[in-house]
Amino acid sequence: MSRDQRAEDNGALLAAQEMALARKEPLAVLFCLLPSFKGAPGGAFAFMLDGLIETARDLARRKIPLIVLRGDPVLEIPRWIGARGASALFCDFDPLREKRLWQREIAVRVSVPFFEVDGHNVVPCRRASFKQEYAAYTFRPKIRALLPRFLEDMPSLKDHPFPWSREDEGSRSLDRLVEARKNLPSPLPASGPPGSAAGRRRLDAFLAAGLTDYDGKRNDPNEEAQSGLSPYLHFGQISARRAALEVTRSAASDEAKEAFLEELVVRRELADNFCFYNEAYDRFEGFPDWARRTLDAHRSDERPLLYGPADLEEARTDDPLWNAAQRQMVLTGKMQGWLRMYWAKKIFEWSPSPEEALRRALLLNDRYELDGRDPNGYAGVAWSIGGVHDRAWPERPLFGKVRYMNLAGARRKFDVDAFCRSVPPLG
Structure with a gap:
């Protein structure tokens, strides 16, 4: 269990249970807990762990243990599979590079059938x-x-009739989750309770x-x-x-x-x-050909302002709307969808190159958004900076043919000043 951390409406879990029932075998769920992943914030880990604690209890009521492993999943999952004599392994689908690499390496290291189910x-x-x-x-x-x-x-998950031989393994894992959660902050208030x-x-x-x-x-x-x-x-x-x-x-x-x-x-x-x-989903090379050509043609265009990474992270720019959007993300772990597009385009405008703009936007998104490290974030930033899933627009300085957004356009859409007043300062 990695991408779909729930007991109900879980395609991979239902497929695994169907096989286990047909073979009259016990069923367990594995979760490999990493100490960190791509700069995820403490609030995101807290949100995840609280949800996993709930899921562990949901699974236990159905006689299915959730077993928590710690460390590199490429090493720990095959080691556990071999030690327990498991007969098959199921996993969630994930399109991101790191997860797909883990799965390929795990597949080489296990000698049992390995199935991937896209329930996301x-x-x-x-x-x-x-x-x-x-x-x-x-x-x-x-x-x-x-x-x-x-x-x-989807059908409901059944109470599993074939018990896990190591009855204390699930309860010890639950204790491990609870212990890991103690050292993390509460989930960010705007997200609501997890689970x-x-x-x-x-x-x-x-x-x-x-x-x-x-x-x-x-x-x-x-x-x-x-x-x-x-x-x-x-x-x-x-x-x-x-x-x-x-x-x-x-x-x-x-x-x-x-x-x-x-x-x-x-x-x-x-x-x-x-x-x-697109293996280059988080790199300049992943942009469509027309966007790369137009951005290359305008690399030497003068930028009216340049801000450093600290100025961006601390919301110290001359754009009050951008500052408010950045503060909202830092303080609450979320940013309204239209604002996230505007936010990324301004980062491009204020960065020395498209590559650096992409790096900065993804770093901030993954560091502060509860839904960071997600295909939506990678596609959204690539749309904003590199025209992915968009079309060519009339050419202009700096942006070339990539769609342009500015503060005046935002003011025509909504009350910018009211939004800026609604977000408190950082610190």
């Missing part, structure tokens, strides 16, 4: 498309054609009060129109398929449903497609 996407990434899609308009018809096949309820139950409550609250206005208000940072599901989806504490099913069954207008499903399914799964089929 509504339509499995490999099934949705066999190539990197150019943009949402090329990807959307493929997703829409497949949704009826995949948008259905699958909290994720489901957040979804229910959005269905009851937020979905109706989603289409018209989601791009206004002063409105509480977004779902708030992002961290729960990122850690797999709630299933995207479950969220999509409940949205389609709601009484909201077709326009509101379509707007939300566009973000939840089409755009989110387009990000997985980008990272899975």
Whole structure:
């Protein structure tokens, strides 16, 4: 268990249980706990650990232990598989480079059948498309054609009738999770409480009060129109398929449903497609040809302002909206979606090169966002700086043909001053 940290609506777990039941064998869930991952903040680890503690208890009620390993998964998982005499191994799908490398290396080191199940996407990434899609308009018809096949309820996880021989292994792992959690800060307040139950409550609250206005208000940072599901989806504490099913069954207008499903399914799964089929998803080389050419042509353009990494991290620029967006991210672990695009484009404008802008934006995103280290973040920053999933626009200095955004445009969309006043200072 890595990307989908929940007991219910978990395709990999259900597939493993189906095999275990057919063979009349016990079933265990492994989680390999790393001391750190790509600069993830303490709040993100706390959010994850609280969710895992809940999941461990959910699994224990079904007679399935969650066993926590510590260290390098490439070493620890094969070692555990061999020591316990396991007969098969199942894992979550993940399009990111590090996770895919782990899986390839683990596959070489184990002598049992090794299965990967994509339960994170509504339509499995490999099934949705066999190539990197150019943009949402090329990807959307493929997703829409497949949704009826995949948008259905999953069976419930059963109480497992074949007991694990080492009964104390799960309880010791739970103690290990609780101990690891003690030294971390509380989750950031804007995220809400962690865990699958909290994720489901957040979804229910959005269905009851937020979905109706989603289409018209989601791009206004002063409105509480977004779902708030992002961290729960990122850690797999709630299933995207479950969220999509409940949205389609709601009484909201077709326009509101379509707007939300566009973000939840089409755009989110387009990000997985980008990272899975483009090994350079976090590098300049991963930008489309037209964007690389236009950015190269404007490398020597004069930048009106240059800021160093500390100025950006501490929100010390001349742009009040950017500063407020950065403060919001640092203080709450989240940034409203439209603002994140504006935020990344200004980092490009203030950095000495596209490569450095990309590095800075991803570093800050992964350090402070609860949903950092995620395909959505990599695709979003690549869209903002490198035109990924976008088209060429009229040429202008510095940006070339990459889409431009500025403060005046933001003021036409929403009350910028009200938003700036709403975010407290750092420190």
